[in-house]
Amino acid sequence: MAPSVDPFSDFYCVIPAGGIGSRLWPLSRADAPKFLHDLTGSGQTLLRDTWDRLVPLSGADRVMVVTGRAHRAAVEEQLPDLGDSNVVLESEPKDSTAAIGLAAAILVRREPGVIVGSFAADHVIRDGRAFRRSVSEGVAAARAGYIATIGITPTEPAMGFGYIQCGDAIAIAGAPHAVGVAAFVEKPDLASAERYVGDGNHLWNGGMFIARADVLLKQIGESDPDLLAGLNELADAWDTPRRGAVVDHVWPNLTKIAIDYTVAEPAAAAGLLVVIPGDFDWDDVGDFASIAKLHSGGRKSDLAILGENARVLADASTGVVISQSGRLISLIGVSDIVVVDTPDALLVTTTANAQRVKAVVDALKLSGRTDVL
């Protein structure tokens, strides 16, 4: 019998905590992004839920958070065990390739051979054990030189998620469920989504990536050599007194691009990407319909109420109410309603219109009303 090895011994978690969550306005704001809210009723923020899910895998001293300077205090308050050297502050948002790539470049210098796993700060996963099993397979695949992602077995024809079309099985020690990736599919229409759920060959794209840091960086370099050069310049200076000067010089010029385009799609095309099917609950809590669903357990007859000290008086109403103002909120005869009540802005819409909230945010930006964004 072979000696048992900790499957996560060379594993490091990275939490990019950057997105505001525009579809959750006016709850999510530039100064109160989605990951700093409790959207599940767990009693703690999504960021803290994420931390609690990852620490059992890598240990608290092996979780790195990449976030904006403005959120440093809030992040440190949420994660008191987060070490100073595990906080990477962005001077301005540069999307996920820069965030995850910089973390990988810093970590590989500290620990050659390190495997990094990137997990969004604002997704919901409740089944920590099943999650751990999938990540474990992803780490095994990464150790074998692959870039691994985790796809979630879809439970309904969701139109708000991207999908991964599975390819052939790939034999990897420790990753018995790994398969190749035939294609990434953007948010589909309902007919396509129903087909994807039915054919058993599509998974939700959870946006999780696990790879050896050097493999990840090589892939970024093949997609965008300048971006990789910038990340390397930053990482070389990161743990030195030159960090501030180099950040000021390099950061503004980093390409702003999602890791889907620099890593996931090209790696899939090159046969370097594998997907581990995950049989756990997952939600990116992308809009208020998602929040309503999370809280109602799928029952259409429910009214979900979020917010400390919420005072809601509802009659014959369903949907979701998020109360942040302390005011009394009264609903009468409104179905699938979304009411988000904050001190300076109020949103009233329906779950069916939840995806359109971003358009309001865009309109507010255009009209210069950034005081409420």
Next chain:
Amino acid sequence: MAPSVDPFSDFYCVIPAGGIGSRLWPLSRADAPKFLHDLTGSGQTLLRDTWDRLVPLSGADRVMVVTGRAHRAAVEEQLPDLGDSNVVLESEPKDSTAAIGLAAAILVRREPGVIVGSFAADHVIRDGRAFRRSVSEGVAAARAGYIATIGITPTEPAMGFGYIQCGDAIAIAGAPHAVGVAAFVEKPDLASAERYVGDGNHLWNGGMFIARADVLLKQIGESDPDLLAGLNELADAWDTPRRGAVVDHVWPNLTKIAIDYTVAEPAAAAGLLVVIPGDFDWDDVGDFASIAKLHSGGRKSDLAILGENARVLADASTGVVISQSGRLISLIGVSDIVVVDTPDALLVTTTANAQRVKAVVDALKLSGRTDVL
């Protein structure tokens, strides 16, 4: 040719300004009743609109307002030309018989033979000329000893109003359109309302009464001798130093009853009541659906926005928004919605549910949450 006589020479207007307007919560409150709001977009309160409609009939020195002590300052601010002797303050609400009856009892002592007309402080009538014509006929009928009411020719099968079933024509000099009253009908169902509009024999009950003060008081006395005795005791003391003591003693024991039951129905049964059909617009602005209708001109595609400094961003939404909080209000894809946004309470419902708002107020009362009432 007979000498022309001012048809309103012996006429005195009474404005009972008492009702809170529970169906307009949380806009209308105990400390901000319906008559103190601008619900028409005229730029002034309903009370002021009422004053402006009545002064051309009776003169500013012949309009009496009966209101609660708590509203004295607000009423006087709205009506700077209202004389001190024309303000009757109720120590507690005792419904319309006490309010109108006391005004009549006070006025008949000052001016025997006076004709009083009672007009709600919070109804909307825009066609002042047609209104004046109808009141003029009502005054003529009152002078002939009748109690007159004004019924409004219905323009739609409204279920929120009471109806008057007309009887036979009654010959009265100066009141060529006067007819008897066959019956009062409470708020009907839709089928009945449609029949009433179609048969040409029903009018909306506008709750306006015109009668010689002595005739009105006699009718009250026949319905409730104790109530009349109380009103007379109050009126005897009103213009004397004893007013305060008598109010303290008598007021708490006055019967709380609507004038419909003490005057209108028994007078109709006795053949003493006539109705003048009024061909003017009229609305009691009884609920938020009524406000939406007043502002949309009947167009279902409109979103009515009320409130100074309202900041509303609406996409594919219809109904009515009333903004009193100064917050940004965003609506997306909500139809026939009612949003009432005040600093301490928010209401979200639909125009179809507008009549149910009162139930919320009742529930709040029962649960002791009177801070928002």
